[in-house]
Amino acid sequence: KKPANQLEVFDWAYHFDASLFADLMKKHALSLGVKLIDKQVAQVTVEQDSQHISQLVFSDSTLLKGDFFIDCSGFKGVLLQQALNVPYINWSQWLVCDRALAVQTQSNKQPAARTIAKAHSAGWQWKIPLQNRTGNGIVYSSKFCSDQQALSALTDSLTEPMLNAPKALSFTPGRCKQAWQSNCIAIGLAAGFLEPLESTSIALVETAIARIQQLLPTGQYTEQTQQQFNDITALEYEHVRDFIILHYKLNQRTDSAMWQYCRDMDIPPTLAEKMQAFKDTADVLPRAWEMFGKDSWLAIFDGFNYLPEQYHPRADNMPAQCLIEQLNFMQNTVATLTQQTSAHSEFLSKFTKSACS
Ligand SMILES: Cc1cc2nc3c(=O)[nH]c(=O)nc-3n(C[C@H](O)[C@H](O)[C@H](O)COP(=O)(O)OP(=O)(O)OC[C@H]3O[C@@H](n4cnc5c(N)ncnc54)[C@H](O)[C@@H]3O)c2cc1C
Incomplete structure (x- = not known):
């Protein structure tokens, strides 16, 4: 049984560098005909009558017109929050952590097979072993911990040399009142943020994408579609929040x-x-x-x-002897399989070679 202040989470996703997947996804999207315009949105034009977004103005003064927009501009919420003024529901009375520091360190030759999340006096710390480096960070509440205290707690806990200076982030836990307003849907951090204790942001991006596919298969929609999207998104965020x-x-x-x-x-x-x-x-x-x-x-x-x-x-429906046999079976299976398993580093190198070939 783990001590109450330490949760160890087994998490395959993090053992591979996200930038590798980002590159693969970009190539895939481009091969399907997606057009990439890599520019800064400087202004968003909202039609006065309809309150719909009609175009984006980029920093080089070029324009992009559109009839529907997905806002994935992160914490800035450039379209939904800034241009359409959708209010943000603040949950910081329940989720008091509002800052983070993140730093990369050299990888350990024998990386752990799991992410470690460990509580500290005013929040918690993470350690995510990747193949080429380790991601480390501290999440804390600015009401109960100064930035300097957090920095010392993070750097004191590092076991390998740092690869960069710690990066500071601040956030407000909560969600936009509506994820879909007028002709714009926000997904990811533009729609809301829950601190990363359960690593839920990318999962919420995925469910939002699935919802867009399910509710807008032809691109046509009604007020009910929009209401349904907003209701489901609100429930999903609130359940993760709880x-x-x-x-x-x-x-x-x-x-x-x-x-x-x-x-x-x-x-x-x-x-x-x-x-x-x-x-x-x-x-x-x-x-x-x-x-x-x-x-x-x-x-x-x-x-x-x-x-x-x-x-x-209902527990009485299972005779105690049957339960004991089941548990023994599980224990033996786990023991046998773990004995046969190769070292984590060995498995990773084999697995990535076959996944990338
Ligand atoms: C401390 C911390 C730890 C986290 N840990 C996890 C985790 O363990 N698991 C998880 O799933 N998620 C985690 N997240 C959330 C993670 O950051 C997001 O899941 C991920 O970044 C995807 O978010 P996004 O695309 O919505 O926003 P971002 O990644 O922030 O992307 C927004 C993009 O919009 C661009 N942009 C902004 N303004 C403009 C503009 N005007 N014009 C053009 N482009 C613009 C930005 O440059 C950026 O590229 C964590 C977040 C924090 C703060």
Whole structure:
């Protein structure tokens, strides 16, 4: 069992450098006929009557007209937030971390097979071993930790030489009131941001793309389509928000003001209901458009010793001997497979060679 302040997350995606995939995706899109215009958007023209975006003006004064726009301009929210003035719902009363420092270090010859997320007195730190380098970072609350304290905590924890100076980032957790307004849909950080404790931003980009494909297969849409898109997006963000808040709410640290605040804070009613239902029924009730399933919720409830008052009556359907046999079988299977497994570095070099060939 892990100590309460350390979660270790196995995460394949991060063992490959994202820039490699970005290049492959760019080549693929261009081969399908996507036209790339690599320019800075300096101005967005919004028609007064319809409140629709009609064109983008680039910094070299050239124009791009369009009838529909996808805003993926990150935290700047150039189209949806700046041009269409869609308000931002701020969740920082529940998600108090609002800053991060990120730094790359030389890779370890024997990289760990997982991302490590480790709590510190005013937030948490990550360590992501890639093949060519290691990504390190610290996420913290500016209300409870100075930038200098965060920098020292990060640099003191590094085990390999730095490859660059630490990069500072600040953010406001929350989401845009509507992800789709007029003729513009925002996806990714332009639509909202939840701190990276569960690495959810790219997953939310993917579900937004899937939703665009599902709801706009022909490019035609009605007000209902737009409403549906906005309702689903809001639910998805709120459910991820609740799951991340749970990590903070259930903490058991007594050594610092931030963790004390998080333990005592009021939580969204949707999360309170989910927690109460687990206490009462020993079941994790699924909600529509929820990215994290039963196993994820159970890992956090159980990891923090937040347990139901009684077990679920359905558990009596399985005789104890049958359960013991199943668990023994699982234990033996895992033990056998791990004995046969090659070292992580060896697997990575084999796997990437075959994936790239
Ligand atoms: C500390 C931290 C850790 C994170 N960790 C994770 C993680 O573990 N997993 C995960 O899935 N996500 C993580 N994220 C989120 C991650 O950054 C996003 O998933 C990813 O960057 C995709 O976001 P995006 O495309 O919406 O925005 P960005 O990556 O910010 O891209 C926005 C782009 O828009 C461009 N742009 C902005 N303004 C203009 C303009 N006027 N004209 C033209 N172009 C413009 C920018 O130059 C940029 O290229 C993390 C974020 C932070 C801050």
